[in-house]
Structure formats: C-alpha cells, structure tokens
Amino acid sequence: MTGHKIAPICRALRIGRSTVYRAREPRGRRYHRADDRIVAAQVRSVIRTRATYGYRRVTALVNRAFETGYNPKRVRRVMELNGWNLPRPGRRRNGRAHSGRVRRDTSNERWSSDTLEIACWNGEIVVAAFALDCCDREVLSHVAQPRDLVAGDIQRLMLGAVEARFGGEGRPGRPIQWLSDNGSVYTALDTVCLAESLICCL
Numbered sequence: 001m002t003g004h005k006i007a008p009i010c011r012a013l014r015i016g017r018s019t020v021y022r023a024r025e026p027r028g029r030r031y032h033r034a035d036d037r038i039v040a041a042q043v044r045s046v047i048r049t050r051a052t053y054g055y056r057r058v059t060a061l062v063n064r065a066f067e068t069g070y071n072p073k074r075v076r077r078v079m080e081l082n083g084w085n086l087p088r089p090g091r092r093r094n095g096r097a098h099s100g101r102v103r104r105d106t107s108n109e110r111w112s113s114d115t116l117e118i119a120c121w122n123g124e125i126v127v128a129a130f131a132l133d134c135c136d137r138e139v140l141s142h143v144a145q146p147r148d149l150v151a152g153d154i155q156r157l158m159l160g161a162v163e164a165r166f167g168g169e170g171r172p173g174r175p176i177q178w179l180s181d182n183g184s185v186y187t188a189l190d191t192v193c194l195a196e197s198l199i200c201c202l
Contacts, residue, residue, distance in 0.1 A: 006020055030077055030080060030081055031077075032081070036078055036081070039062075039070065039074065039075070039078045040078050040081075040082055042062050042065075042066050042068070043058055043062060043075060043078055043079060043082075043084065044082075044084075045065075046058050046061045046062055046065065047079075047084060050148070052086070052184040053184075054085075054086055055072055055075050055076040055079050055085065056072050058075055058079065059071075059072040059075040062075065064125075102134055102179065103134055103135065104133075104134045104135045105135065106135055107133055107135045107136055108133065108135075108165060108172055108174075108176055109134070109135065109176065109177065110133075110134040110135075110176065110177040110178075110179055111131050111132065111133055111134065111140065111161060111176055111177070111178055111179065112131070112132055112134050112178075112179040112180065113129060113130060113131045113132075113154070113157065113178065113179070113180045113186070114129070114130065114180065114181065115127060115128065115129045115149055115183065115185070116128055116129075118144075124146055125146070126144055126145070126146055127144070127145055127146075127147065127148055127149050128142060128143065128144040128145075129142065129143050129144075129149055129153065129154060129157055129185075130142040130157075131157055131158070131160075131161040133165075134179065140160070140161035140164045140165060141157050141158075141159075141160030141161040141163075141164055142157070142160075143156055143157050143160075149185050150185060151184075151185050151188035151190055151191045152190075153185065154185045154186060154188075154191050155190065155191055155194050158178075158191075158194060158195060158198060159194075159198075162198050171198065171199060172198075172199050174199070175199050176199065178195055
C-alpha cells in the first residue's frame with residue numbers, strides 16, 4: 001500500500017507484524033470449508049441409522065465406511081454447523097451416586113456389562129458384549145455380532161444372564177444391580193423395561 005516493506009514499518013512503529021495481518025472483524029466461532037458438503041453427506045449417511053451417536057463414534061464410522069482420515073474436531077464442526085450434535089445432558093440419568101467399590105461380597109448382588117471391539121485378521125470387526133457377576137467374576141452371558149450392537153442384542157444378553165443363574169423360568173428373589181455405561185444400547189427404553197421385568201436395577 002505504501003510501497004515499503006512491512007517489517008521496517010512495524011519496527012519503526014514498535015508493533016508486531018501479526019497486528020498488520022489481523023482481520024478487521026473477529027473470526028466466527030465455526031468456519032466453513034469448500035468440501036464441507038462432502039463431509040456432511042458422509043456424516044448424514046451414518047447418523048441416519050445411528051442418531052444417538054456422538055461425534056467421536058461418527059468419526060470412526062465415517063472413516064471406516066469411506067476410507068477417509070477425518071479428524072474428530074472436523075466432524076464435530078460439521079455436525080455443529082448442521083445442528084446434528086447431541087444436546088448436553090442437563091442432569092444425571094438418576095440420583096445414585098457413583099461411589100464405593102464395584103466388587104460385592106455375595107453373588108447375584110451386582111452384575112456388570114460392557115462392550116468391546118475385536119479386530120480380526122481378515123479386516124472385519126466383531127463387536128461383543130458380556131455380563132459378569134461382580135462377586136465371583138463369572139461370565140454369565142455374552143453376545144457377538146459382525147456389526148454394531150443394538151438394544152435387542154443387550155436384551156438377549158440380559159435374558160441369557162438370568163437363565164444362566166436362575167434357569168429358564170427362574171427369576172432372582174431380590175433386585176440385582178446392573179452396572180454399565182450410558183451407551184444407547186443400555187439406556188434404550190425397551191432395555192430398561194426388560195431389566196425392570198427381570199428385577200434388575202439399571
């Protein structure tokens with residue numbers, strides 16, 4: 001603009017060069033990129049069947065399905081621009097405090113469950129879930145599928161655990177605590193209703 005180099009002018013004015021290149025208006029909280037439409041289409045194809053997934057799981061599924069290498073922060077930005085992010089919970093799912101020890105002194109007081117992914121040599125992913133007793137660590141039941149687990153798989157897991165301990169038609173005489181994370185397969189309404197009918201407390 002003046003015909004002189006920027007560096008000598010900044011030194012004469014005793015200001016940093018970064019102030020010269022600083023934008024007049026502050027940058028928006030979320031910016032747009034030219035290929036955001038492609039990322040949004042890929043994300044939409046995932047959340048159509050996995051609407052309860054957060055951006056981390058969506059990133060993993062998109063990278064796996066489309067062989068991309070997106071950063072989770074980028075997927076979160078695209079989801080936020082389109083209003084696809086899950087709302088933050090305003091309160092706890094229940095009032096039970098997470099304190100004390102997990103292990104119990106007697107059997108059938110508390111059962112715990114979790115899911116995990118197993119990578120096979122042929123490149124496939126097997127997703128498994130298990131239920132074990134927090135006293136003797138016995139695995140009561142397990143399920144495995146070459147896909148993401150759904151609520152029906154966890155319900156079969158619960159039925160298998162009860163059958164393993166109390167027989168086909170048996171039911172526990174007292175409530176049993178079912179310890180798990182807040183995954184959608186565990187918090188689904190059908191799963192909670194089944195647990196209550198089996199005298200399990202989620």
